[in-house]
Amino acid sequence: MNTFYLSSALVQSALMTAIFLSLLLSLFLMFYNYDRKRKRVVRYLNIAIFLLLFVILAMLADTYMRIDENLPIRMFLPIPVWVFWVITCVCDIYLICEIIKQYRQKDKNLTRNSVKQxxxxxxxxxxxxxxxxxxxxxxxxxxxxxxxxxxxxxxxxxxxxxxxxxxxxxxxxxxxxxxxxxxxxxxxxxxxxxxxxxxxxxxxxxxxxxxxxVTEQYEKHLELKRQTEQLKKISYSLKQLSDNVLTLTKEREILTAKTRLHDQMGGGILAIRQILQQNHTTEENVAAVSLLRKAVNIIKNDNEYPVESGELADFIHDAETIGIQVEIVGTLPEQREVFDVFMIAMRECLTNSARHANATQLKIVVQEDENTFSVRITNNGKTPQGEVKPKGGLINLYRHVNDSDGTMKIQSQPNFALTVTIPKKEEFI
CATH class of the missing domain: 3.30.450 (Beta-Lactamase)
Incomplete structure (x- = not known):
């Protein structure tokens, strides 16, 4: 049995070097597992291996130094050299396997560094x-x-x-x-x-x-602001167009009235001429002269009409100018959008009553309930010969009613009637 004491210096140096390297490997593993959650058995085993290798290395180093200095040898470890090699190899195999295992599980272990990373x-x-x-x-x-x-x-x-x-x-x-x-x-x-x-x-x-x-949200906010500004400009343009619709409708009514008065005055002047030339009157001439008088009275009343502010007053004035009396039952809504649509409907009916029905009276009934405003417009003119189909001004009126989420109903028989219903907005409910 060849013990450490009887081995050559080369074998002794090689064994101590191997144990020293194993000791460093054990120390490295201890530090590596310091901040990692490992089982207590594994920790204690690592400490035990470190202490075992440290004690063996310390005793072998002491013996080697005494042999080198020819001092008395203390026979602490009368153990064969191959036993030390087996112990060292077993420890190395365990330490290497443990390090490999730790390396493979490094991404699965929660440590201080992993939290920071x-x-x-x-x-x-x-x-x-x-x-x-x-x-x-x-x-x-x-x-x-x-x-x-x-x-x-x-x-x-x-x-x-x-x-x-x-x-x-x-x-x-x-x-x-x-x-x-x-x-x-x-x-x-x-x-x-x-x-x-x-x-x-x-x-x-x-x-x-x-x-x-929040860069993306900020950029979307800026884009939303730009779109809002564009929508404000578009809304302003639409309001101007809506105002222009009322103006154009009014101007068309005035043109219709002037054309009608011009025809009446022309017919009356022609009748007077025929009466003067023929020295006798006919029923047609009398009717033409009556229309001439009516036209002259209308022009006279128009000149004497006091100027009042307000779209409703202008509407009534324009109606009287073309010889139509307006009767309004109820109060027009204060909501501007609804008021404008009702005015467009009233002017369209006024124009059609004068042009197609030869009416002299226009009745407007305004009603209001919990959720809607409605207006019903009728006249005392001729009854339509067939079903009234929307075209021209009525189609334009339908677009305005539809934009306000309202409905428009046209009654042709037994008398013409136009009904427009528009829902209230939240502030009016």
Whole structure:
């Protein structure tokens, strides 16, 4: 049996070197598992292997030194050399297998470094401050944003708050909103800052500071503002067009009235001429002269009519000018959109009553219930020969009624009647 004491110096050196390397491997594994959650049995086994190798190496080194200096040898370990080699190999195999296992599971183990690495990959800037205000855990994005804010490294919560309060043209960072705490950085990105208190089981309270990237929402907000401005311009243009519709309708009525008066006056003048030439009258001439008198009276009344402000007063005046008396039952709605549609309907019926029905009276009944406004317009003129089909002005009226989410109904028999119903808006309900 060849023991360590009887082995050659080369064998002794090789054995101690192997044990020393195994000892370093064991020490490395102990440090590697320091911040990882491992079973207690594994931890204790690693410590036991380290202590075993350390004791064996210390005793062999002491013996080797005594042999080298020709000192008395202490026979502590009368064990064959191959036993030490077996112990060393078994320990090495275990340590190598454990290291390989740990390496394969490194991404599955939750450690302090893994938490930090996970935070560094987040797109948001996050930092946790201890109760004293010092930085406890902070990711790279927060460090980058703070360097843009203050051109220095983040050390405390007070520094962060001061940098946010003092951001100006020097840093190139623009504070967009005090309420939402949004900031526009020089690279064009917009970040929203939030700060909350986080309590843990131990009773300590930490401060969580987060910068969230809201660039996309900010750009959509700007685009929405641009679209809103365009819609305002379009709405203004539509209002002008709507006002122009009333003006054009009124001008068409006036033109119709003037054409009608012109025809009546022409017929009356021609009848007077025939009477003067023939020295006798006929029923047709008498009727023509009567129309001439009526036209003259209308022009006279129009000149003497006092000017009143208001679309309704103008409508009644225009109706009287063409010889139609208007009777209004009820009160027109104050809601501007509904009022305009009703005025368009009233003027269209006035024009058609004078042109097609030869009416002398126009009756307008305005009603209001809990949810709608309605107007019904009739005249005392000729009954339509067939079903009235919308065209021209009635089609234009239908478009306005449809834009207001209303309905339009035309009655042809036994008498003509137009009914327009428009729902109320919320402020009128």
């Amino acid at each position: 996970a935070m560094d990959t987040l797109p948001s800037a996050i930092c946790y401050f201890s109760p004293s205000g010092a930085v406890k855990l902070c990711n790279l994005q927060m460090y980058c944003l703070f360097r843009s804010l203050a051109q220095s490294d983040l050390q405390s919560l007070e520094e962060l708050q001061r940098a946010l309060a003092d951001c100006d043209d020097k840093s190139g960072i623009i504070k967009l909103s005090d309420v939402r705490q949004t900031y526009l950085f020089p690279d064009g990105k917009v970040w929203r800052y939030s700060q909350t208190e986080v309590s843990i089981k131990a009773g300590a309270t930490y401060t969580e500071s987060i910068f969230s990237d």
